[in-house]
Amino acid sequence: MIIGLDAFTTGIVGVCLLIVLVLLGVRVFAAAAISGFLGLLELKGWHVAASIAGQIPHSKTVTYPLSVLPLFILIGFLAFYAGLTSRLFEAARRWMGWVPGGLAVATVMATAGFAAVSGASTATAAVFSRVAIPDMLKNGYDRRLTAGVVAAGGTLASLIPPSAILVIYAIIVEQSVGKLLLAGFLPGLYSAVIYVVLIVGMCWWNPKLGRPISGFTWKQRFESIPGTLPIFVVVGIIFSAIYTGSATPTEAGALGAMVVFLFYVWRAFRENELSKMSGRLKEALIETARLSAMIFTLIWGVFLFVRFLGFAGLPAAFSAWVVTLDVPPIVIMICILLAYAVLGMFMDAIGMLILTLPVVYPAVIALGYDPIWFGIIVVKMAEICLITPPIGLNCFVVAGVTRDLTDDEGNSLQIPLQDVFRGIGPFFVADVITVAGLLAFPGIITWLPSLMD
Amino acid sequence: MVDKSSDHDDGLGRLLTRADRLLAPIEDALNLLSGLLIFGLMFLGMLQIVLRTVFRTPIFGYIDIVEATMVAFALLSISQVQRIGGHVRMEIVVGYLKGAALWAAETIGVAVQIVIVAILIPYSYNHFFRSWSFGDSTIDIELPTWPAKLLVPVMLGVLLIRLVIQLLGYIRLTVNPALTPVAVPVMKTVEQQAEDEIKGASAP
Numbered sequence: 001m002i003i004g005l006d007a008f009t010t011g012i013v014g015v016c017l018l019i020v021l022v023l024l025g026v027r028v029f030a031a032a033a034i035s036g037f038l039g040l041l042e043l044k045g046w047h048v049a050a051s052i053a054g055q056i057p058h059s060k061t062v063t064y065p066l067s068v069l070p071l072f073i074l075i076g077f078l079a080f081y082a083g084l085t086s087r088l089f090e091a092a093r094r095w096m097g098w099v100p101g102g103l104a105v106a107t108v109m110a111t112a113g114f115a116a117v118s119g120a121s122t123a124t125a126a127v128f129s130r131v132a133i134p135d136m137l138k139n140g141y142d143r144r145l146t147a148g149v150v151a152a153g154g155t156l157a158s159l160i161p162p163s164a165i166l167v168i169y170a171i172i173v174e175q176s177v178g179k180l181l182l183a184g185f186l187p188g189l190y191s192a193v194i195y196v197v198l199i200v201g202m203c204w205w206n207p208k209l210g211r212p213i214s215g216f217t218w219k220q221r222f223e224s225i226p227g228t229l230p231i232f233v234v235v236g237i238i239f240s241a242i243y244t245g246s247a248t249p250t251e252a253g254a255l256g257a258m259v260v261f262l263f264y265v266w267r268a269f270r271e272n273e274l275s276k277m278s279g280r281l282k283e284a285l286i287e288t289a290r291l292s293a294m295i296f297t298l299i300w301g302v303f304l305f306v307r308f309l310g311f312a313g314l315p316a317a318f319s320a321w322v323v324t325l326d327v328p329p330i331v332i333m334i335c336i337l338l339a340y341a342v343l344g345m346f347m348d349a350i351g352m353l354i355l356t357l358p359v360v361y362p363a364v365i366a367l368g369y370d371p372i373w374f375g376i377i378v379v380k381m382a383e384i385c386l387i388t389p390p391i392g393l394n395c396f397v398v399a400g401v402t403r404d405l406t407d408d409e410g411n412s413l414q415i416p417l418q419d420v421f422r423g424i425g426p427f428f429v430a431d432v433i434t435v436a437g438l439l440a441f442p443g444i445i446t447w448l449p450s451l452m453d
Numbered sequence: 454m455v456d457k458s459s460d461h462d463d464g465l466g467r468l469l470t471r472a473d474r475l476l477a478p479i480e481d482a483l484n485l486l487s488g489l490l491i492f493g494l495m496f497l498g499m500l501q502i503v504l505r506t507v508f509r510t511p512i513f514g515y516i517d518i519v520e521a522t523m524v525a526f527a528l529l530s531i532s533q534v535q536r537i538g539g540h541v542r543m544e545i546v547v548g549y550l551k552g553a554a555l556w557a558a559e560t561i562g563v564a565v566q567i568v569i570v571a572i573l574i575p576y577s578y579n580h581f582f583r584s585w586s587f588g589d590s591t592i593d594i595e596l597p598t599w600p601a602k603l604l605v606p607v608m609l610g611v612l613l614i615r616l617v618i619q620l621l622g623y624i625r626l627t628v629n630p631a632l633t634p635v636a637v638p639v640m641k642t643v644e645q646q647a648e649d650e651i652k653g654a655s656a657p
Binding site: 253396 | 492494495497498499506516519526528529539545546561565576577601602646648
């Protein structure tokens with residue numbers, strides 16, 4: 001109404017403006033909010049645009065399903081500060097050390113276990129670099145394999161529930177949070193199994209890469225279990241709550257956080273570390289609050305843009321166009337996934353999803369794909385970006401941690417970045433196989449959530 | 454970031470350092486408050502489960518209470534996250550810029566943020582004012598909705614102050630790139646980001 005463009009053209013101009021602002025490095029929430037506001041101004045005039053803009057920061061954040069996010073984030077930080085990681089690794093090496101590449105297999109198992117209390121991929125990689133790498137190198141494991149397995153293992157965190165990114169997907173596309181969380185479980189395990197098969201195969205073929213370690217008695221194995229119990233309890237709580245519908249995800253998140261918190265208090269009490277605990281607890285709360293604010297701000301900022309897109313009719317037009325394309329849906333799906341792979345190299349995964357889904361998602365549904373299935377696939381793609389050059393943050397994390405590590409005699413355990421990137425190669429191939437498997441057998445994703453119906 | 458060195462002898466640099474040091478403790482306190490509220494949400498959820506399953510009397514208006522506090526998690530830390538450069542963005546172009554070009558791009562970025570935040574403040578205030586004057590409340594326990602709605606313009610106001618400090622900080626650097634950056638987040642390379650993750654991971 002200001003310039004007099006029709007709705008569709010305004011939509012295109014709005015999207016272009018958003019792209020330019022995001023490329024210029026404007027914070028995504030502000031870029032989306034201002035593009036959305038200007039678009040609404042053109043389509044509906046000042047009064048409507050201003051009134052919608054004034055409501056959205058409140059109305060889009062006070063939705064009960066979103067309240068699970070801070071709690072899931074809190075579980076992860078608490079579990080980390082409670083020192084669950086080293087206990088998990090110790091248990092995994094006692095139980096799995098005997099297979100070829102046993103310590104690397106144990107690392108995958110332990111990262112998968114930690115993923116069950118955490119949704120943060122790079123943090124998981126950082127923690128396990130300290131816990132697992134010195135042990136693997138001491139036992140003569142190949143440096144590249146050692147680095148690769150830790151960087152790749154970190155990515156399991158986003159699929160195995162509780163996962164913040166899956167909750168965000170569910171809310172943006174208006175699907176059941178519970179179903180998405182359940183759906184991530186099997187693909188997460190399947191990814192871990194593919195990693196394990198790869199490691200065992202490589203180390204069986206070339207035993208120099210990583211030898212089995214042995215000598216643990218059954219007694220030692222069973223003794224390692226109690227320290228990891230909070231993980232099983234949290235998994236049990238979240239699953240049973242969602243599956244039976246007896247508690248909302250928020251309540252399950254609260255209970256899970258409580259379990260880890262009590263475990264932390266008990267441990268600090270037993271090890272006489274209560275004085276250190278309050279500082280760490282404060283740190284965990286501060287980090288949780290920051291990450292929550294970052295995600296919530298993105299959500300309302302982008303929702304303002306989404307409201308404008310809806311008025312402009314762009315998502316509907318895009319999906320109508322995609323359906324008329326004379327190529328099989330699977331080709332379009334692969335193009336979409338490749339586009340995500342490229343975008344993910346330059347942008348944070350959560351930001352990328354919130355920004356693109358409002359347009360991409362309706363088109364994917366129009367092509368006949370399952371909403372839950374697509375969520376898992378997209379998140380897996382975003383995770384692959386964390387181990388792919390040029391950014392591949394997880395690889396930088398591993399290289400950075402090892403720079404400061406030394407063995408018992410003070411020799412450096414540094415693994416240079418190029419070795420980490422070479423080491424990740426086989427795991428990248430494994431991930432491509434995983435995605436191909438999820439494309440070919442969607443049941444891996446959809447079976448568990450379908451049981452909820 | 455708070456710059457503790459005093460090697461910026463220009464007047465604006467000193468002023469911005471002072472403004473930054475005044476605002477930062479407020480932002481930190483708000484952030485901690487948000488963290489404590491999340492901690493409280495954990496206990497509330499726990500209590501709700503116990504009361505509902507053991508005593509069959511759920512907390513009256515549990516969902517209303519949770520929803521009312523959510524605005525706090527969403528907004529209390531918004532300015533602190535801005536201070537440390539934590540809001541998501543894409544650094545594909547700005548990552549390559551240096552000197553005056555970089556600071557000019559940052560200036561534009563912050564200016565865009567100022568425009569939208571300045572638009573949102575009065576209209577989110579209107580949104581609050583309507584519910585205040587109509588006595589709007591939630592359905593279950595008739596909790597007034599205005600306090601949560603009032604929090605939006607207030608916290609955006611704090612963010613606006615932070616943005617103005619950053620804008621001046623970037624303009625100062627654009628004019629003279631040789632100065633020490635004060636009161637602005639300095640962009641991190643991927644190595645530095647990794648370094649931060651590592652520092653965070655070495656606590657226990």
